[in-house]
Amino acid sequence: MGKFSVLVMVLAILCLLSREFACNGDTHLAGCSESDRKALIDFKNGLNDPENRLSSWRGSDCCDWRGVGCDNSTGAVIAIDLHNPHPYNSDSLSRYGFWNLSGEINPALLRLKSLRNLDLSFNTFPEIPIPEFFGSLKELRYLNLSKAGFNGVIPTNLGNLSRLQYLDVSSELFSLTVDNLQWVAGLGNLRNLAMKHVDLSMVGSDWIRVLNRLPFLTELDLSGCSLSGFVPFTGSVNFTSLSVVDLSFNSLNSKFPDWLVNITSLVSLDLGENSLHERIPLGISELPNLRYLNLEGNYNLTADCSQLFWGSWRRIEVLNLDNNRVHGKLPDSIGNMTSLVDFNMFSNNIEGGIPSSISSLCKLSNFDLAGNNLTGSLPEFLEGTKNCISRSPLPNLMFMRLSPIPASLGRLSLLRELGLGGNELNGTLPDTLGQFSKLVIFDVSNNNLMGNVSESHFSKLSNLKFLHLSSNSLVLNVSSNWVPPFQVRNLDMGSCQLGPSFPAWLTTQKEIMYLDFSNASISGAIPNWFWDLSSNLSLLNVSHNLLQGQLPNPFKVAPFADVDFSSNLLQGPIPLPAVEIELLDLSDNQFSGPIPANFGEAMPNLIFLSLSGNHIKGEIATSIGYMVALSALDLSRNNLMGSIPSSLGNCSFLKVLDLGSNNLSGVIPWSLGQLKQLQTLHLNDNKFSGDIPLSLQNCSSLETIDLGNNKLSGIIPSWIGENFAALRILRLRSNSFSGRLPSQLTNLSSLQVLDLAENNLIGSIPDSLASLKAMAKIQNVNQYLLYGNYRGRYYEESLVVSVAGQPLKYTKFLSLVTCIDLSSNNLSGEFPEAIMQLLGLMFLNLSVNHISGHIPKGIGDLSELSSLDVSNNQLSGGIPPSMSSLSFLSYLNLSNNNFSGMIPSYGQMATFAESAFSGNPFLCVFPLRINCKGGNSDTGSPAEDTDKDERGNDFIDQWFYLSVGLGFAAGILVPYVVIAIKNPWSDAYFGFVDRIIGMPLWMRNNRDIHRRNERRRR
Structure with missing residues (x-):
């Protein structure tokens, strides 16, 4: 080769290199033009640069300026990159906020005729629109305005940038919007389109067809864009190059978009947190390049495991199907997914065992199958893993939530995060867990584990930071001088046996921030050394133990901590924390003395407060009204006196106010009407007087009003029936209310408990009772009534209901x-005939009134009735035969009325004693062996005259006892026959019986016999 040829080649290489360097802004051969330099200076003059990032923008050669790139051959400015090197986020704001450029975008940029790349991302331009003139930068290939502070409508003339290949206009908090997306079709060369958090709610349903006109599109990010409705698409797919699609965190409500499985170039697909439903297409597993698939949080996507994992999935690395409806058993073919790193199928309906072929997944990092219906064991799986480790070590097997725990688990020597919580695991923890020297997170909480946990279980866990053993039956058996090898941050050992003394090994834990020793069988005083480490605790829960003595005042915890000392034997005055906290529960102890006067001032940001069940006396501290963030306030079951301070009306976020069972007096303050978020109000068992204040009608969110056992008077306000659509419980018993029952009460369609007993009400019971819709249907879905929920702590609603003359407290089953x-x-x-329409009614008490007339014949329709008391009235006529069909009726009192005729002597009626019918002189009471005189058309049974001979009387006695026996047998056998025919009714039948206090002995016995027989049969 001649010298000339070599020279030409060298020049060519240098030319190519010079162009590459020019694009990167590293070097150049020609200086920038004066016109470009002046344009940049004008652009700089419009900017605010607090950190002087553009200090290099001086001199004649703008190609040397920071963030400026030039064409090497012409010197023309082709790139401006002024992105914030420290992108804004909540963590970096205080440190790097000063790096942000702001100010105005000068149209001088239009004079840069060769500008190809423009990056202003992660700055804070002062909420100005994206400049319209950007649509005239015809040479642009790259435009990045992501999170740059712009707002308003994205200009449609950006569609004029026909050479654009990369466009990112992602925004913060929907600050940017798009009215229609048609202009995007003009970007025929676009490869990457990112519009994350841009409000696209107005673009309609045609956005897919618009994007399908971009044949070179490779990456599409429309996550969190408020897209909704269906994902329609018909026609041929033009996305021949599409590799990344992110449509997560929208409101797409359609079946899975089938057209996606035709895009063979897909590498990453994210449709998580939408409302997709129906079947996951089978072809998804055959996409040859797919490495990342996220469908979590759609809740209604379905797939059978045997079909879902039928395909190859050869290149899949991340598979996230959490919170859907995947069902069936995991097939052995799952072992073919040899590239798998993360496998997440939390909260589905997967059943059966875990196939041993999982041992082939040597790259597995995260394996989460919690919240399913898995059964079986793991020994084969872990045996295979041993071989896998020798071939290719597992770096991080995270959150393995499987069942049960095998002793061979210790073979996973590189395990860092192990989560088995929230399953139904049983058995013991293997000692081999102590060999996991790299373990950081260990979670087996909320299982059925039992047995001892010894020092060997933790022998080499020097890196452990999160230890969760709560809600099991484990016993910690370590020596008194044990020094754990770890320094944990979160220590959750609730319901484990740690006592009887306070664990001394806790003194070694200097980094602990979360401590739960609840229900841990610990007794005695809290040692003084504990308060030396408690100042770091953001959660302290030692509830449900037998702790004694006094707490230090003030006690030490971390600022804004949650503190729970409830259900112990602690004494002394109410302590205050040394810092502000957000949750304080001292309930069910033996604290005494008054509430400190500065209580609210010491904890102005408290959200949850319970002091119930102590010996607190004195008045309610006015300063509690300073706790403006308070959501739940429970001071019940104490010895408080005086009036309710009006300052409580300042607690505008209050949802729970329970002052019941004290000695409070005075009138109910008008200021309580300011508590518009209040859901449950208990002022029962006090000495309040006066009327119900009119202002209380403003508390329209109320679900419980319990003012029982006070000295309130006046009429029951009609507005109670007009303003409380969600009211479940209205209890005004044992007061001095007078007047008539307001007919408006029957507007309370959610009402389940109406207790107005022991007042001075007059008039008739309105027929409109039939409008109480919640009582007209059977309540067979139990809902815990929890209010003021804060970080998993809540006030649990309870109510005392008078049943069979006895007060019964309902909590867990109150909603039924x-x-x-x-x-x-x-x-x-x-x-009232209308009561016969309340088919779900369980307890009915109309006793001690002046009600007359007959019991309606349709009373047998009240199939859920468990207690009926109409004693001490003026009722007459016969006892309806249909009452014999009330199979749940366990208490009946018809005494002291004017009933006549024969008592139905079969079915459930045959189980009641004489006292249920006493004081009705015209009844034929066979248990008393009193003969009936005359006929009785109500029962349909002939009466016998007293002048019958002895043989006739014997016949009557024999007939009676035969009928009683047959009725009694029918009452037992008929439900049994029904249950035997349809087994699922068994659980429903006896489950309902369980929640009826005072269930007859024969019913309990038969229930237990049935359950034993069922277990044997199965």
Whole structure:
């Protein structure tokens, strides 16, 4: 080769290199033009540069300026990169906020005729629109305005940038919007389009067709864009190059977009946190390049495991199907997914065992199958893993939540995060866990584990930071001088046996921030050394132990901590924390003395406060009204006196106010009407007087009003029935209310408990009771009534209901209770026929009134009725035969009325004693062996005259006892026959019986026999 040829080649290489360097802004051969330099200076003059990032923008050659790139051959400015090198986020704001450029974008940029790349991302331009003139920068190939502070509508003339290949206009908090997306079709050369968090709610459903006109599109990010509705698409797919699609965190409500499985170039697909439903297409597993698939949080996507894992999945690395409806058993073919790193199928319906072929997944890092229906064991799987480790070590096997725990688990020597919580694991923890020297997180909480946990379980866990053993039956068996090898941050050992003394090894834990020793069988005083480490605790829970003595005042915890000392034997005055906290529960102890006057001032940001069940006396501290963030306030079951301070009306976020069972007096303050978020109000068992304040009608969110056992008077306000659409419980018993029952009460469609007993009410019971919709249907779905929930701590609603003359407290099953108690008033008129439409009614008490007329024949329709008391009224006529069909009726009192005729002597009626019918002189009471005189058309059974001979009387006695026996047998056998025919009814039948206090002995015995027989049969 001649010298000339070599020279030409060298020049050519230098030319290529010079162009590459010019694009990177590293070097150049020609200086920039004066016009470009002046344009840049004008652009700089419009910017605010607090950190002087553009200090290099001086001199004649702008190609040497920071963030400026030039064409090497012409010197023309082709790139401006002024992105914030420290992108804004919540963590970096205080440190790097000063790096942000702001100010105005000068149209001088239009004079840069060769500008190809423009990056202004992660700055804070002062909420100005994206400049319209950007659409005239015709040479642009790259435009990045991501999170740069712009707002308003994205200009449609950006569609004029026909050479653009990369466009990122992602925004913060929907600050940018798009009215329609048609202009994007003009970007025919676009490869990357990112519009994350841009508001696209107005673009309609045609956005897919618009994007399909971009044949070179490779990456698409429309996550969090408020896209909604269906994902329609018909016609041929033009996305021949599409590799990355992110449509997560929208509101897409359609079946899985089938057209996606035709895009063979897909590498990453994210459709998580939408509302997709129906079947996951089978072809998804055959996409040859797919490495990342996220479908979590759609909740209604379905797939059968045997079909879902039928394909190859050869290159898949991340598979996230959390919170869907995947079902069936994991097939052995899952072992073919040899590239798998993260496998997440939390909260689905997967059943059966874990196939041993998983041992082939040597790259596995995260394996999460919590919240499924897995059964079986793991020994084969872990045996295979041993071979896998020798071939290719597992770096991080994270959150393995499987069942049960095998002793061979210790073979996973590189394990860092092990999460087995929230399953139904049983058995013991293997000692081999102590060999996991790299373990950081260990979670087996909320299982059925039992047995001892010894020092060997932790022998080499020097890196452990999160230890969660709560809600098991484990016993910690370590020596008194044990020094753990770890320094944990979170220590959760609730419901484990740690006592009887306070664990001394806790003195070694200097980094602990989260401590839960609840229900841990610890007794005695809290040692003084504990308060030396408690100042770091953001959560301290030692509830449900037998701790004694006094707490230091003030006690030490971390600022804004959650503190729970409830259900112990602690004494002394109420302590205050040394710093502000957000949750304080001292309930069910033996604290005494008054509430400190500065209580609210010491904890102005407290959100949850419970001091119930102590010996606190004195008045309610006015300063509690300073706790403006308070959500739940429970001071019940103490010895408080005086009036309710009006300052409580300042707690505008209050959802729970329970002052019941104290000695409070005075009127209910008008200021309580300011608590518009209040959901449950208990002022029961005090000495309040006066009327119900009119202002209380403003508390329209109320679900419980319990003012029982006070000295309130006046009429029951009609607005109670007009303003509380969500009211479940209205309890005004044992007061001095007078007047008539307001007919508006029947507007309370959510009402399940109406207790107005022991007042001075007059008039008749309105027929509109049939409008109480919640009582007209059977309540067979139990809902815990929890209020003021804060970080998993809540106030649990409870109520005392009078049943069979006895007060019964309902808590767990309160949502199933339906009750009407109007007893001990001066009500008159006839027995209300409307009650027969309340088919879900369980307890009915109309006793001690002046009600007349007949019990309606349709009373047998009240199939859920468990207690009926109409004693001490003026009822007459016969006892309806349909009452014999009330199979759940366990308490009946018809005494002291004017009933006549024969008592139905079969079915459930045959189980009640004489006292249920006493005081009705015209009844034929066979248990008393009193013969009936005359006929009785109500029962349909002939009466016998007293002049019958002895043989005739013997016949009557024999007939009676035969009928009683047959009725009694029918009452038992008929439900049994029904349950035997349809087994699922068994659980429903006896589950309902379980929640009826006072269930007859024969029913309990038969239930237990049935359950034993069922277990044997299965």
